[in-house]
Amino acid sequence: MWLTEKFGLSVPVVGAPMANVSGGKLTAAISAAGGLGMLGAGSAVSADWIRTEGAVASRSGKPYGVGLMAWSVKDHPEHLDAVLELKPALVSLSFGNYSPYVGMLQKEGIVVATQAGTVADAREAIDAGVEVIVARGAEAGGHGRNAVATLPLLQAILDLTDLPVLAGGGISGPRGLAAVLAAGAAGAWIGTAFLTCVEALTPSSVRARVIEADETETVYGTVFDAASRAGWPDEFGGRALRNAYFDTWEGREEALKTDDVGHTDYVDGVRSADPARTSIYAGQGVGALTSQLTAAQVLDGFARYRTYLQAALR
Numbered sequence: 456m457w458l459t460e461k462f463g464l465s466v467p468v469v470g471a472p473m474a475n476v477s478g479g480k481l482t483a484a485i486s487a488a489g490g491l492g493m494l495g496a497g498s499a500v501s502a503d504w505i506r507t508e509g510a511v512a513s514r515s516g517k518p519y520g521v522g523l524m525a526w527s528v529k530d531h532p533e534h535l536d537a538v539l540e541l542k543p544a545l546v547s548l549s550f551g552n553y554s555p556y557v558g559m560l561q562k563e564g565i566v567v568a569t570q571a572g573t574v575a576d577a578r579e580a581i582d583a584g585v586e587v588i589v590a591r592g593a594e595a596g597g598h599g600r601n602a603v604a605t606l607p608l609l610q611a612i613l614d615l616t617d618l619p620v621l622a623g624g625g626i627s628g629p630r631g632l633a634a635v636l637a638a639g640a641a642g643a644w645i646g647t648a649f650l651t652c653v654e655a656l657t658p659s660s661v662r663a664r665v666i667e668a669d670e671t672e673t674v675y676g677t678v679f680d681a682a683s684r685a686g687w688p689d690e691f692g693g694r695a696l697r698n699a700y701f702d703t704w705e706g707r708e709e710a711l712k713t714d715d716v717g718h719t720d721y722v723d724g725v726r727s728a729d730p731a732r733t734s735i736y737a738g739q740g741v742g743a744l745t746s747q748l749t750a751a752q753v754l755d756g757f758a759r760y761r762t763y764l765q766a767a768l769r
């Protein structure tokens with residue numbers, strides 16, 4: 456399988472980049488346990504944060520990756536500079552125009568990935584020379600498109616290209632991993648399942664809320680982006696747990712963009728990690744999270760995918 460051979464993994468799982476969740480510690484723990492960890496560098500981090508956390512991530516001695524927001528690199532070229540210095544094994548550039556950066560990363564021997572939410576996105580990735588495409592379905596946590604679910608998207612992209620394709624969105628355990636591998640994916644791109652890991656940056660109040668949530672409690676939209684003023688393009692909303700803040704502002708996103716009280720309320724909510732007001736990004740697989748495990752334990756769970764593949768052939 457391309458993913459495990461290329462990066463020397465024992466489990467075909469990439470720990471998806473998650474801003475405010477996958478710092479160096481989680482990234483290193485996933486890589487040390489046989490997956491490929493990825494640092495989630497959101498638009499608000501400093502280049503020094505990337506350097507410091509990248510150094511922590513590299514301590515496992517195993518390959519790791521960094522995920523950048525393509526739309527924010529234009530305003531933060533120092534993020535790209537920091538990544539070029541670190542030279543991680545894999546860099547993902549998602550959500551926005553990443554084509555100017557692909558060649559300069561590849562020149563340093565870095566494998567470049569992007570997350571595609573439609574077949575048109577996948578075609579763009581192929582044209583841009585990206586080496587691995589993540590078919591990221593609408594059930595995924597965090598930002599992306601809400602256009603197509605993981606399974607139809609994965610099948611369509613696998614039919615489109617011979618490039619390695621990873622499946623992302625809603626893969627919450629070994630059954631899901633077995634399903635996408637059987638379909639032809641080179642591995643899975645998994646975020647939500649690592650949200651409550653001991654090594655994650657997730658605050659304790661948020662961990663508790665995530666563990667309590669079932670699979671029906673996520674919602675997709677741009678409310679939190681309008682509130683944060685981080686600069687997210689409207690075409691990429693996010694999937695998060697529904698909460699009182701979302702309910703208050705849903706349908707009034709344009710007004711929220713310039714509403715100072717709404718903005719301050721959100722910023723306070725993030726600062727105090729108040730589950731009713733902060734954005735808790737999570738995918739539909741959130742219902743499967745019932746405890747706080749180490750990244751190694753989560754990967755051990757995923758490694759049981761072979762049982763399901765064998766059962767399917769019986």
Ligand SMILES: Cc1cc2nc3c(=O)[nH]c(=O)nc-3n(C[C@H](O)[C@H](O)[C@H](O)COP(=O)(O)O)c2cc1C
Nearest residue numbers: 471473474495595596597624625645646647736738
């Ligand atoms: C809390 C959270 C933060 C995320 N942050 C990022 C990010 O910084 N960069 C990125 O490319 N994708 C980000 N994503 C999306 C993931 O890379 C991935 O597409 C998603 O987690 C896969 O679906 P799943 O959550 O159902 O496993 C984030 C997802 C979550 C849940």
